[in-house]
Amino acid sequence: MKVIASIVTYNPEQERLKQNIDAICQQVDEIVIVDNGSSNIEDIQSLVSSYTNIHCIFNNENLGIATALNKAAKYAHSQAYEWIITLDQDSVAPYNLVKTYAQYADASKIGMLCCKIVDRNFGELEEQKHHAHGIEEVPMCITSASMMNLKAWHAVGGFCDEMFIDSVDFDICLSMREDGYKIIKVNDVSLLHEVGHSEIRHFLGKERQIYHHSPIRYYYMVRNGIYLGQRHHFTLRALYRVSRMAFFTILFDDNKMKKLKMMSKGYLHALIHKYGKLK
Numbered sequence: 001m002k003v004i005a006s007i008v009t010y011n012p013e014q015e016r017l018k019q020n021i022d023a024i025c026q027q028v029d030e031i032v033i034v035d036n037g038s039s040n041i042e043d044i045q046s047l048v049s050s051y052t053n054i055h056c057i058f059n060n061e062n063l064g065i066a067t068a069l070n071k072a073a074k075y076a077h078s079q080a081y082e083w084i085i086t087l088d089q090d091s092v093a094p095y096n097l098v099k100t101y102a103q104y105a106d107a108s109k110i111g112m113l114c115c116k117i118v119d120r121n122f123g124e125l126e127e128q129k130h131h132a133h134g135i136e137e138v139p140m141c142i143t144s145a146s147m148m149n150l151k152a153w154h155a156v157g158g159f160c161d162e163m164f165i166d167s168v169d170f171d172i173c174l175s176m177r178e179d180g181y182k183i184i185k186v187n188d189v190s191l192l193h194e195v196g197h198s199e200i201r202h203f204l205g206k207e208r209q210i211y212h213h214s215p216i217r218y219y220y221m222v223r224n225g226i227y228l229g230q231r232h233h234f235t236l237r238a239l240y241r242v243s244r245m246a247f248f249t250i251l252f253d254d255n256k257m258k259k260l261k262m263m264s265k266g267y268l269h270a271l272i273h274k275y276g277k278l279k
Helices: 014-025 041-048 065-078 097-102 126-130 150-155 168-178 215-232 235-252 256-271
Strands: 003-009 030-036 054-059 083-088 110-119 135-137 146-149 182-193 199-203 206-210
Touching: 003 014, 003 065, 014 030, 014 041, 014 083, 030 041, 030 065, 041 054, 054 065, 065 083, 065 150, 065 168, 083 097, 083 150, 097 110, 097 146, 097 182, 110 150, 110 168, 146 150, 150 168, 168 182, 168 215, 199 235, 206 235, 215 235, 215 256, 235 256
Parallel strands: 003 030, 003 083, 030 054, 110 182
Antiparallel strands: 083 146, 110 146, 135 182, 199 206
Protein backbone atom coordinates (compact mmCIF):
# COMPACT_ATOMS: atom_id res chain seq x y z
CA MET A 1 0.00 0.00 0.00
CA LYS A 2 1.51 3.29 -1.12
CA VAL A 3 0.80 6.03 1.44
CA ILE A 4 1.80 9.69 1.70
CA ALA A 5 1.13 12.04 4.61
CA SER A 6 0.26 15.71 4.34
CA ILE A 7 0.69 18.46 6.91
CA VAL A 8 -0.88 21.90 6.38
CA THR A 9 1.05 24.62 8.20
CA TYR A 10 0.35 28.23 9.13
CA ASN A 11 2.80 29.88 11.55
CA PRO A 12 3.50 26.53 13.26
CA GLU A 13 5.25 26.09 16.58
CA GLN A 14 8.50 24.43 15.56
CA GLU A 15 8.90 21.88 18.33
CA ARG A 16 5.36 20.53 17.90
CA LEU A 17 5.79 20.44 14.11
CA LYS A 18 8.98 18.40 14.52
CA GLN A 19 7.16 15.98 16.82
CA ASN A 20 4.44 15.69 14.20
CA ILE A 21 6.92 14.97 11.39
CA ASP A 22 8.93 12.48 13.46
CA ALA A 23 5.79 10.59 14.44
CA ILE A 24 4.61 10.02 10.86
CA CYS A 25 7.74 10.00 8.67
CA GLN A 26 8.63 6.36 9.40
CA GLN A 27 5.07 5.22 8.71
CA VAL A 28 4.71 6.60 5.18
CA ASP A 29 6.68 6.77 1.93
CA GLU A 30 6.70 10.56 1.81
CA ILE A 31 5.38 13.70 3.50
CA VAL A 32 4.05 16.72 1.64
CA ILE A 33 3.92 19.96 3.62
CA VAL A 34 1.67 22.70 2.30
CA ASP A 35 2.40 26.02 3.95
CA ASN A 36 -0.25 28.75 3.86
CA GLY A 37 1.96 31.84 3.90
CA SER A 38 3.61 31.46 7.32
CA SER A 39 5.63 34.36 8.68
CA ASN A 40 8.22 31.89 10.02
CA ILE A 41 8.81 30.20 6.68
CA GLU A 42 12.59 30.22 7.10
CA ASP A 43 12.26 28.21 10.32
CA ILE A 44 10.08 25.66 8.52
CA GLN A 45 12.58 25.37 5.65
CA SER A 46 15.42 24.88 8.11
CA LEU A 47 13.49 22.19 9.98
CA VAL A 48 12.52 20.13 6.93
CA SER A 49 16.00 20.33 5.36
CA SER A 50 17.19 17.55 7.66
CA TYR A 51 14.64 15.06 6.26
CA THR A 52 14.97 13.18 2.97
CA ASN A 53 11.33 12.31 2.28
CA ILE A 54 9.59 15.69 2.55
CA HIS A 55 8.19 17.65 -0.40
CA CYS A 56 7.14 21.26 0.31
CA ILE A 57 4.58 23.49 -1.38
CA PHE A 58 4.80 27.12 -0.27
CA ASN A 59 1.81 29.42 -0.82
CA ASN A 60 2.49 33.15 -0.78
CA GLU A 61 -0.63 33.78 1.31
CA ASN A 62 -3.19 31.93 3.39
CA LEU A 63 -5.36 30.18 0.80
CA GLY A 64 -7.38 28.26 3.39
CA ILE A 65 -7.39 24.67 4.56
CA ALA A 66 -9.48 23.34 1.65
CA THR A 67 -7.15 24.66 -1.06
CA ALA A 68 -4.10 23.48 0.90
CA LEU A 69 -5.54 19.97 1.25
CA ASN A 70 -6.40 19.91 -2.44
CA LYS A 71 -2.82 20.90 -3.32
CA ALA A 72 -1.50 18.08 -1.15
CA ALA A 73 -3.94 15.59 -2.71
CA LYS A 74 -3.10 16.74 -6.25
CA TYR A 75 0.59 16.20 -5.59
CA ALA A 76 -0.10 12.78 -4.08
CA HIS A 77 -2.32 11.83 -7.04
CA SER A 78 0.37 12.93 -9.52
CA GLN A 79 2.90 10.68 -7.76
CA ALA A 80 0.58 7.64 -8.00
CA TYR A 81 -0.15 7.39 -4.28
CA GLU A 82 -3.34 5.55 -3.36
CA TRP A 83 -3.91 6.95 0.14
CA ILE A 84 -3.06 10.16 1.95
CA ILE A 85 -2.89 10.73 5.72
CA THR A 86 -4.11 14.26 6.43
CA LEU A 87 -2.62 15.98 9.49
CA ASP A 88 -2.75 19.45 10.95
CA GLN A 89 0.39 21.04 12.36
CA ASP A 90 -0.50 20.37 16.00
CA SER A 91 -1.65 16.75 15.86
CA VAL A 92 0.99 14.13 16.59
CA ALA A 93 0.02 10.84 14.95
CA PRO A 94 0.13 7.65 17.04
CA TYR A 95 3.00 5.29 16.14
CA ASN A 96 0.66 2.56 14.80
CA LEU A 97 -1.71 4.74 12.77
CA VAL A 98 -0.88 3.57 9.23
CA LYS A 99 -0.29 -0.05 10.24
CA THR A 100 -3.73 -0.18 11.87
CA TYR A 101 -5.48 1.53 8.97
CA ALA A 102 -3.79 -0.81 6.47
CA GLN A 103 -5.76 -3.75 7.86
CA TYR A 104 -8.96 -2.24 6.44
CA ALA A 105 -7.76 -0.40 3.33
CA ASP A 106 -8.62 -3.26 0.94
CA ALA A 107 -12.32 -3.17 1.76
CA SER A 108 -14.63 -2.06 -1.02
CA LYS A 109 -15.69 1.59 -1.50
CA ILE A 110 -13.93 3.12 1.51
CA GLY A 111 -13.54 6.86 1.10
CA MET A 112 -11.95 7.65 4.45
CA LEU A 113 -10.53 5.79 7.44
CA CYS A 114 -10.50 7.73 10.71
CA CYS A 115 -9.67 7.04 14.35
CA LYS A 116 -10.92 7.86 17.81
CA ILE A 117 -10.41 11.45 18.92
CA VAL A 118 -9.25 12.06 22.47
CA ASP A 119 -9.49 15.70 23.57
CA ARG A 120 -6.41 17.03 25.36
CA ASN A 121 -8.64 18.78 27.88
CA PHE A 122 -11.54 16.37 28.38
CA GLY A 123 -10.31 12.92 27.40
CA GLU A 124 -12.31 10.46 25.34
CA LEU A 125 -15.77 11.54 24.18
CA GLU A 126 -18.56 9.72 26.02
CA GLU A 127 -20.14 8.25 22.88
CA GLN A 128 -16.83 6.68 21.85
CA LYS A 129 -16.50 4.65 25.06
CA HIS A 130 -19.18 2.25 23.84
CA HIS A 131 -17.01 1.26 20.86
CA ALA A 132 -13.67 0.23 22.33
CA HIS A 133 -12.46 -1.97 19.47
CA GLY A 134 -13.07 -2.89 15.87
CA ILE A 135 -14.56 -0.68 13.18
CA GLU A 136 -17.83 1.12 12.59
CA GLU A 137 -19.30 3.17 9.79
CA VAL A 138 -19.77 6.84 10.69
CA PRO A 139 -21.42 9.73 8.83
CA MET A 140 -18.49 12.17 9.06
CA CYS A 141 -15.04 12.64 10.55
CA ILE A 142 -12.37 15.32 10.90
CA THR A 143 -9.47 15.26 8.46
CA SER A 144 -6.77 15.27 11.13
CA ALA A 145 -5.15 11.79 11.26
CA SER A 146 -7.63 10.40 8.73
CA MET A 147 -6.48 8.35 5.74
CA MET A 148 -8.22 9.38 2.53
CA ASN A 149 -8.69 7.27 -0.58
CA LEU A 150 -7.36 9.44 -3.42
CA LYS A 151 -9.70 7.78 -5.92
CA ALA A 152 -12.63 8.90 -3.80
CA TRP A 153 -11.16 12.42 -3.47
CA HIS A 154 -10.87 12.64 -7.26
CA ALA A 155 -14.34 11.18 -7.83
CA VAL A 156 -16.11 13.86 -5.74
CA GLY A 157 -14.08 16.79 -7.07
CA GLY A 158 -11.91 17.31 -4.00
CA PHE A 159 -12.40 19.63 -1.05
CA CYS A 160 -14.65 22.69 -1.41
CA ASP A 161 -12.26 25.64 -1.91
CA GLU A 162 -15.07 28.15 -1.32
CA MET A 163 -15.35 27.11 2.33
CA PHE A 164 -11.78 28.22 3.10
CA ILE A 165 -11.91 26.82 6.68
CA ASP A 166 -14.51 25.05 8.85
CA SER A 167 -16.83 22.25 7.67
CA VAL A 168 -14.30 21.42 4.93
CA ASP A 169 -13.82 17.91 6.35
CA PHE A 170 -17.53 17.25 6.92
CA ASP A 171 -18.34 18.42 3.40
CA ILE A 172 -16.02 15.94 1.67
CA CYS A 173 -17.26 13.12 3.89
CA LEU A 174 -20.84 13.82 2.87
CA SER A 175 -19.82 14.13 -0.79
CA MET A 176 -18.09 10.75 -0.62
CA ARG A 177 -21.09 9.10 1.01
CA GLU A 178 -23.39 10.56 -1.64
CA ASP A 179 -21.08 8.97 -4.23
CA GLY A 180 -21.35 5.56 -2.58
CA TYR A 181 -18.19 5.60 -0.45
CA LYS A 182 -18.03 4.75 3.25
CA ILE A 183 -16.42 6.58 6.17
CA ILE A 184 -15.00 3.98 8.54
CA LYS A 185 -13.80 4.66 12.08
CA VAL A 186 -11.11 2.36 13.44
CA ASN A 187 -11.54 2.21 17.21
CA ASP A 188 -8.20 0.53 17.92
CA VAL A 189 -6.18 3.72 17.39
CA SER A 190 -6.59 7.21 18.89
CA LEU A 191 -5.45 10.76 18.17
CA LEU A 192 -4.79 13.28 20.92
CA HIS A 193 -6.46 16.45 19.66
CA GLU A 194 -7.57 19.86 20.91
CA VAL A 195 -10.32 22.13 19.55
CA GLY A 196 -9.74 25.78 20.43
CA HIS A 197 -9.53 26.66 24.13
CA SER A 198 -12.71 24.86 24.98
CA GLU A 199 -14.41 24.18 28.27
CA ILE A 200 -17.45 22.22 29.40
CA ARG A 201 -20.51 24.10 30.70
CA HIS A 202 -23.77 22.61 31.93
CA PHE A 203 -27.22 23.63 30.71
CA LEU A 204 -30.49 21.89 31.62
CA GLY A 205 -28.57 18.86 32.88
CA LYS A 206 -26.52 18.43 29.72
CA GLU A 207 -22.87 19.13 29.01
CA ARG A 208 -22.11 21.75 26.37
CA GLN A 209 -18.65 22.28 24.90
CA ILE A 210 -17.84 26.00 24.53
CA TYR A 211 -14.95 26.52 22.12
CA HIS A 212 -13.90 30.15 22.77
CA HIS A 213 -12.86 30.63 19.15
CA SER A 214 -11.98 34.04 17.73
CA PRO A 215 -14.80 36.15 16.24
CA ILE A 216 -13.61 35.48 12.68
CA ARG A 217 -13.66 31.75 13.30
CA TYR A 218 -17.30 31.99 14.35
CA TYR A 219 -17.97 33.81 11.06
CA TYR A 220 -16.73 30.80 9.10
CA MET A 221 -18.50 28.33 11.39
CA VAL A 222 -21.87 30.01 10.76
CA ARG A 223 -21.40 30.72 7.06
CA ASN A 224 -20.03 27.29 6.20
CA GLY A 225 -22.41 25.48 8.52
CA ILE A 226 -25.32 26.89 6.50
CA TYR A 227 -23.48 26.30 3.21
CA LEU A 228 -22.91 22.68 4.23
CA GLY A 229 -26.66 22.29 4.71
CA GLN A 230 -27.35 23.91 1.35
CA ARG A 231 -24.87 21.65 -0.44
CA HIS A 232 -26.17 18.46 1.14
CA HIS A 233 -29.89 19.16 1.48
CA PHE A 234 -30.37 19.76 5.21
CA THR A 235 -30.63 23.56 5.29
CA LEU A 236 -33.26 23.72 8.05
CA ARG A 237 -31.21 21.49 10.34
CA ALA A 238 -28.14 23.59 9.60
CA LEU A 239 -30.00 26.78 10.52
CA TYR A 240 -31.09 25.17 13.79
CA ARG A 241 -27.49 24.22 14.63
CA VAL A 242 -26.29 27.76 13.90
CA SER A 243 -29.03 29.23 16.09
CA ARG A 244 -28.12 26.87 18.92
CA MET A 245 -24.45 27.86 18.63
CA ALA A 246 -25.39 31.56 18.81
CA PHE A 247 -27.53 30.90 21.89
CA PHE A 248 -24.72 29.19 23.79
CA THR A 249 -22.27 31.88 22.68
CA ILE A 250 -24.52 34.50 24.28
CA LEU A 251 -24.95 32.36 27.36
CA PHE A 252 -21.40 31.23 28.08
CA ASP A 253 -18.78 32.75 25.78
CA ASP A 254 -16.68 35.87 26.28
CA ASN A 255 -16.42 38.84 23.89
CA LYS A 256 -20.06 38.18 23.03
CA MET A 257 -20.89 41.24 20.92
CA LYS A 258 -17.93 40.90 18.53
CA LYS A 259 -18.63 37.21 18.08
CA LEU A 260 -22.36 37.74 17.50
CA LYS A 261 -21.56 40.47 14.99
CA MET A 262 -19.30 38.12 13.03
CA MET A 263 -21.84 35.31 13.28
CA SER A 264 -24.50 37.63 11.85
CA LYS A 265 -22.15 38.52 9.01
CA GLY A 266 -21.57 34.84 8.32
CA TYR A 267 -25.33 34.27 8.24
CA LEU A 268 -25.80 37.13 5.78
CA HIS A 269 -22.99 35.97 3.50
CA ALA A 270 -24.49 32.47 3.42
CA LEU A 271 -27.83 33.93 2.34
CA ILE A 272 -26.24 35.93 -0.49
CA HIS A 273 -23.83 33.11 -1.37
CA LYS A 274 -20.65 35.04 -0.66
CA TYR A 275 -17.92 32.53 0.04
CA GLY A 276 -14.13 32.21 -0.01
CA LYS A 277 -11.76 34.10 2.27
CA LEU A 278 -13.29 36.94 4.28
CA LYS A 279 -11.79 40.25 3.10
